[in-house]
Amino acid sequence: MEKVEIKDGFWSNYRELVRSEMIPYQWNVLNDRAGITIEKERTDGGSPSEKSHAIENLKIAAGRTKGEHYGWIFQDSDVYKWLEAVAYSLQEHPDPELQKIADETVDLIAEAQDEDGYLHTYIQLRCPDLKFKRLGEAHELYCAGHFFEAATAYHAVTGNEKVLEVAKKWADCLVRNFGPGKIEGTDGHEEVEIGLLKLYRSTGEKRYLDLAKYFMDIRGSVMPFFKKQLEEDPHRESAWGIGNGDGRYLQADVDVTKQTVARGHAVRQVYLTTAMADLAAETGDQEYLDACKRLWEDVTKRQMYITGGIGSTANGEAFTSDYDLPLGTMYCETCASVGMVFWARQMLRCESRSEYADVMERELYNGTISGMALDGKHFFYVNPLSVDPRKIKNDPLKTHVKPVRPSWLGCACCPPNLARLLTSLDQYIYTLKDDTILVNLFIGSEAEFEVSGSRAFIAQETEYPHDGTIRIKVTGSDGMKVGIRIPGFLADDGVVSSATKAAYTLTRGGQKVETDPEKGYVYLQGPFTGEEIIFRFELKPELYAANPFVESMAGKAALMRGPVVYCLEEADNGKDLETLAVSADTEFTYAREQGTLGNIGVITAKGMRKKPGENTALYRKIRSRAYSKTEVDLKWIPYYAWANRGEGEMTVFIKYDDFQLE
């Protein structure tokens, strides 16, 4: 019963880019006719990267062509994520030609499906005797989950019944095969749970929700099962799916409800918590919600970069330890930031707390869209916070850190994940809860909801994040409420309280609203008759320092304006960005700029460049002051727009307060 249409100066461009460039481009890549060079995501002999072959794999499984499977064990999921993005795109922008291609893809998938519902081209084509026998690494259920997500979206938008039939047949195959007394295991990579919960909502079939819960409940005790499968695997090549075997890599070391810290593979962790929070929202399961809250706290307060990036190490694409946030070797996979948005959305369904929307917004304006170039055809897998091409090229531990976005990646999980997020962005702006509509994101949009049995309309007009004025119009009955999020960045410590009222004004029909924020939202009571609600705050460039426990960021600061993280690039500031510094009381100037990076907001200020001078020693006595200082003009651009002007240095963090020390 909800319909949200985005009409926004910032996001409509991104959505149009995905629709007009990225979706057709991805389709060509999936069909191996894009005429591009695919790069490895990092130097690793074993990773397939010559071609995608994803559609061809399905054609071979369908018996339409002959050949061998090529690609990752989860190559099918690239097609499913593409299909999901197409579904959302068609919703906003009907396109019979694209729909025909997507319908034909559904036909192909249906033909590739086995009689009993099984569907996973890697196993079907390479080792059919290993169906469900290599669950630690095979990604069968992972791919199933992505297919269920695609199928429910495509069915909802286009009414295509076949896609839902294929999904139900596959899910019923899982129901028949998994559970107590059947296969008592799950997938090494979470995702099927998210898909099953969507399938449950789409069909009303509770067996899908039950299976999703089974797959999560068994995680904490599944390691012996994975190990036994490995021992019995006649084609065993590696054990990468289960890491070093202690279960941490795949969140299987302890019961999911007992987890206290986020560890292991970052995408797996946040897909798990997305599903747990979804299940908690559906069923009210308090244990699931409590675990999610603990993990949320750990991730967002101790393991997240300022860009929203998560995963501190390339080794296992994983979390490491609290406050371990290195700047030059971090991982910050695009998928992990996309996953954070999914998780935040589910947390908002469970609890009306603005901190979830704050993180969602941080991810959206920074760690997610930095994954795509402004042409919609080049992508980052890893989103670094600092790059110096000279310092990565000889370090085998930094091959994942790339200074420019490749045309495509051998492991292509990230680009289509971003596409499905951006095309479904309308689902994140508002959260509808009983009689209340939460306004989570400030995005120009028109929406229609059913609230407490009657229709409600809500429209937002804004130039955010360039400007901090949001005009909202609501019509709706007296039983309903609208909760407006007060962004955490308006409070000095990030925690919204009654004191934060000094940082904004909120008026309704010209009258000031004095109500205190409640867990970060200010609630307005209906009836609403279309009177204008104006929410206004100043967006100022602000320097942010990290918690002192974070060693890599000591003495450094990052610049943000509202939700947007800024960075310095060599193209604007010359080489040797590590020699630059600002003072804590620097005055910053913000301006809009139209140029090669599109219409962006740039920030300028006076800063300092410190060079060794005549003393070129690697170490010197601090009191010797043997270096030269020059005042320089500094220019920051939004982090999301970096690496669009060729190879060069970039840094999010800059030294600060350094001059006072001298």
Ligand code: FUB
């Ligand atoms: O394993 C499937 C996907 O590939 C993961 O989610 C990504 O992190 C990448 O490893």
Ligand code: ZN
């Ligand atoms: Zn990815």
